[in-house]
Amino acid sequence: DVKVTQSSRYLVKRMGEKVFLECVQDMDHENMFWYRQDPGLGLRLIYFSYDVKMKEKGDIPKGYSVSREKKERFSLILESASTNQTSMYLCASIAGVTGELFFGEGSRLTVL
Amino acid sequence: GENVEQHPSTLSVQEGDSAVIKCTYSDSASNYFPWYKQELGKGPQLIIDIRSNVGEKKDQRIAVTLNKTAKHFSLHITETQPEDSAVYFCAASGGGGSYIPTFGRGTSLIVHP
Numbered sequence: 001d002v003k004v005t006q007s008s009r010y011l012v013k014r015m016g017e018k019v020f021l022e023c024v025q026d027m028d029h030e031n032m033f034w035y036r037q038d039p040g041l042g043l044r045l046i047y048f049s050y051d052v053k054m055k056e057k058g059d060i061p062k063g064y065s066v067s068r069e070k071k072e073r074f075s076l077i078l079e080s081a082s083t084n085q086t087s088m089y090l091c092a093s094i095a096g097v098t099g100e101l102f103f104g105e106g107s108r109l110t111v112l
Numbered sequence: 113g114e115n116v117e118q119h120p121s122t123l124s125v126q127e128g129d130s131a132v133i134k135c136t137y138s139d140s141a142s143n144y145f146p147w148y149k150q151e152l153g154k155g156p157q158l159i160i161d162i163r164s165n166v167g168e169k170k171d172q173r174i175a176v177t178l179n180k181t182a183k184h185f186s187l188h189i190t191e192t193q194p195e196d197s198a199v200y201f202c203a204a205s206g207g208g209g210s211y212i213p214t215f216g217r218g219t220s221l222i223v224h225p
Contacts, residue, residue, distance in 0.1 A: 004155070031211070040121065042217035043156070043201060090155055099144040099205060101213065103155030 003027070006091050006104035013111050019078040021107050023091030030096065032074035033058075034066060037088040037106070046089075049074055081111045114139040116204050118216025126224050131192050133200055133219045136184040139207035145178060145185045146213065150199040160187070164206070192223045 007022040025032065033048040045058030049068040063085060067075045074093075078085055091104040115138040125131050137145075143164035148156035162169045162176045162185065169176050173192075178185040185204075189196055199220050203213035 033212075040217060042118075043215040045212070048212065092155075094211060096211075099146060099161065099211060099213070100158050101146075101148070101156075103148075103157065105153070105155045 004091055004093055004102050004104040006089075006107045008107050009105065011107060011109045013081050013109065015080075015082060015111060017081050017111075019081050019109065019111075021076040021078075021089055021091075021109070023074045023076070023104055024072050025074075025091075025093040025102070026072065027093060027095065027102065028071065029093035029102075030071070031094045032068065033092045033094070033101070034064075034074065034076045035090040035092065036060065037090055043090065046076065078109075081109075083111050085109065086111045114142060114204055114207050114214040116202060116214050116216045118202050118219060120219060121217065122220045122222070124222045124224065125192050127192060127194060129192055131189045131196070131221055131223075133187045133202070133221070134184060135186070135202035135204075135216050136182075137204040137214075138183065139204070140180075140183060141207035142204040143206035144204070144213075145176070146203050146205075147174075147176060147187050148201045148203070150201065150218075152198075156199075156201055159200075189221075192221075194223050194225050197221055197223045 004025045034046045035043045047066040065077045089107045092101045146161035149159045150156040175188045202216040205213040
């Protein structure tokens with residue numbers, strides 16, 4: 001079974017803290033994504049990566065950075081967490097040109 | 113870039129009824145249209161998809177139709193069951209050679225027993 005694993009399901013952080021969200025996929029996919037999900041706003045793309053050490057900004061990159069040092073791992077970093085970054089974060093990977101996205105179960109982040 | 117509109121945002125039906133969710137897209141070059149189902153506490157999961165060379169696709173109680181001329185596609189669920197209750201997202205991709213999907217805002221489907 002294909003699998004995308006997000007290391008933390010629930011996190012509570014304080015404003016100004018640095019936050020790391022980790023994602024690992026076991027499907028040898030080249031492309032990985034980080035989405036943010038908020039009620040009524042759907043899934044918004046933060047960053048994606050099409051290869052190791054390669055990254056591209058999505059629609060809402062401000063306040064976030066990413067790291068892809070190994071093919072299977074894609075990390076989302078909040079350098080200085082703010083309350084407006086309280087949200088559900090979803091990691092996903094895609095197999096080449098097939099189009100199907102495989103999602104992790106999400107990381108719910110609360111910033112106090 | 114691509115823009116995907118999804119309606120309704122909430123849909124409430126009685127068990128056994130049909131449910132229809134509609135999406136429109138803006139980029140006529142888009143050629144891949146997946147639908148994802150997100151159950152409570154889980155990540156979205158692909159339930160059905162359609163490519164632009166096909167007008168309709170069925171899988172048991174779910175079907176998707178695509179009208180390329182009008183640039184809209186729809187998800188149809190027949191004989192709804194309580195376990196169909198979830199958030200459904202449509203998406204479109206392939207325009208300009210991009211594999212990155214643009215999502216609609218989601219529809220919360222509630223099936224009442």
